[in-house]
Structure formats: C-alpha cells, structure tokens
C-alpha cells in the first residue's frame with residue numbers, strides 16, 4: 510500500500526480519471542448517475558449520506574457533488590492511503606476514514622443512501638466489499654461504481670508497462686554499470702548507462718520514458734555530475750519503479766475482482782439500473798460502469 514501513499518503525495522490533487530480524457534462516455538455515466546440522485550433527492554428533509562469507497566482525491570464525490578446542486582449530501586470518503594479532498598459547493602460536506610483510520614470505518618454502524626466508487630472498490634478485499642454491501646446499505650440504497658475491467662486498455666497498458674519495467678529493473682548490463690557508478694562516477698559510465706537505457710526504451714516502444722524512468726535516471730546522473738560527486742547511486746530509481754510496478758499489479762488484480770463484485774451485487778440487489786462497458790473514442794474498453802438498487 511505504500512505505493513498509493515507515495516502516489517498521492519506526488520499528485521495530491523490528481524484523480525484516477527486523468528489520462529482518460531478520451532472517454533467522454535465515462536463523464537456522461539457519472540452525469541447520468543447524478544441525475545438519478547437529484548431526482549430521488551427532490552423534497553429531501555435531511556442531507557443524503559453517500560459513501561465514496563477508495564475515494565483517493567475524491568473523483569466520484571466531486572463528480573456527483575458538482576452535478577447535484579440542489580441536493581444536500583454528506584459524503585464519507587474511505588481509503589487505505591493517506592489522502593483526502595474538499596468539495597467546492599459548501600452545501601455538501603465530507604468526512605474521512607483514511608490511512609490508519611481506515612479500519613475504524615468498519616466498526617461503525619451506519620448506513621448510506623448510496624455507495625459510490627470510481628476505480629476504487631475493486632481494490633478492497635472481497636470480504637470488505639461484502640461487508641459494505643451487507644451492512645452499510647439499506648433497502649433502496651444506490652450502488653454506483655466505475656471499475657477496472659480485465660479487458661480494458663488500462664489493464665493492457667499496465668501489463669505492457671510491467672514488461673518494460675522488468676526489462677529495465679533486471680537488465681544485467683545496467684546492473685553492472687550501476688555497481689561501477691556506485692564505486693566511482695564518470696561521464697563515460699553515465700553515457701554507457703544512458704545508451705543502454707535508450708536501447709531498452711526503444712525495445713519497449715518508449716514505455717520506459719513514458720513511465721518516467723529516463724527522467725529519473727537523468728536527474729540522478731546529472732545531480733552527481735553537477736555536484737562533482739565521486740559516486741552515483743541509482744537504488745532510489747529502482748525502488749521508485751518497483752513501487753510503481755506494485756501499483757500496476759494491484760490495478761490488474763483489481764480488474765479481476767470486478768466480475769466477483771457483480772456476482773455479489775446480484776445476490777443483494779433489487780434491480781440493475783445500468784451495466785455498461787465504457788469505451789473510448791476509438792472503441793477501446795476503458796472500464797465497466799454499473800448502477801444497482803439494493804434490496
């Protein structure tokens with residue numbers, strides 16, 4: 510889980526919807542969900558209570574809150590990483606169970622009018638998801654989620670990136686050069702290192718540069734050169750990208766959980782209002798979006 514902490518530290522205001530700009534259909538799905546919420550919230554007497562699962566920096570809550578201007582919502586965000594967010598419209602409020610406090614959420618007895626999640630709930634343990642469905646909803650609650658799909662572009666790209674990262678992390682020549690650089694920095698060793706990195710990057714169709722490896726390596730090498738240091742350590746680059754690889758694996762594993770969540774939902778819901786494979790402008794699968802009403 511450290512990898513999510515470092516992810517959110519480096520991108521505090523980011524959302525996992527970023528990079529999916531080519532999927533306006535996903536935006537539409539969230540807008541359509543907000544319309545259902547608004548319709549059902551008309552004539553409310555007290556604020557609606559929504560649970561944003563694996564909320565990150567609040568993509569799902571933000572989407573819903575922006576579209577629901579007239580319906581007061583109390584959002585609760587839960588996430589195992591240390592991350593939180595705020596909402597622009599002051600009629601809505603948000604509270605968190607995050608980081609070390611995450612497990613405390615499960616000890617509370619409270620239910621929600623809607624469970625929402627954007628690329629999030631599928632990261633939880635199946636037992637945790639079952640608990641949420643069985644104890645945190647009430648009859649008529651909505652379940653609105655956008656989840657990773659195993660056949661999506663995201664899963665495909667993650668697998669390709671893992672292959673590329675492995676070619677970098679396990680390359681024998683680079684390892685030898687790293688040992689040499691850690692014993693004595695020289696421009697010619699640095700050049701050899703960059704040359705080999707370029708070869709690996711070309712072999713992976715630019716994926717190493719795309720993932721940021723090249724930038725990190727250049728930064729470390731030039732720091733040593735500019736500071737006139739006698740040695741250069743590249744361990745840090747290794748740990749950053751081992752971490753990144755773990756995050757990619759967790760994304761792939763999460764996508765495998767989506768069909769299991771749908772199975773669980775079928776047992777505890779009254780009706781399925783939507784189950785859609787969201788596609789981008791080139792018809793590639795981006796995710797699976799579904800809305801259920803609970804029994």
Ligand SMILES: C[S@@+](CC[C@H](N)C(=O)[O-])C[C@H]1O[C@@H](n2cnc3c(N)ncnc32)[C@H](O)[C@@H]1O
Nearest residue numbers: 513524525563564565568589590627628629632
């Ligand atoms: C792909 S991000 C999505 C975040 C946010 N919903 C968004 O759309 O921007 C996945 C989130 O799941 C959280 N996460 C990963 N594994 C988790 C777990 N086992 N329990 C709770 N949260 C988890 C991460 O910290 C991260 O914030």
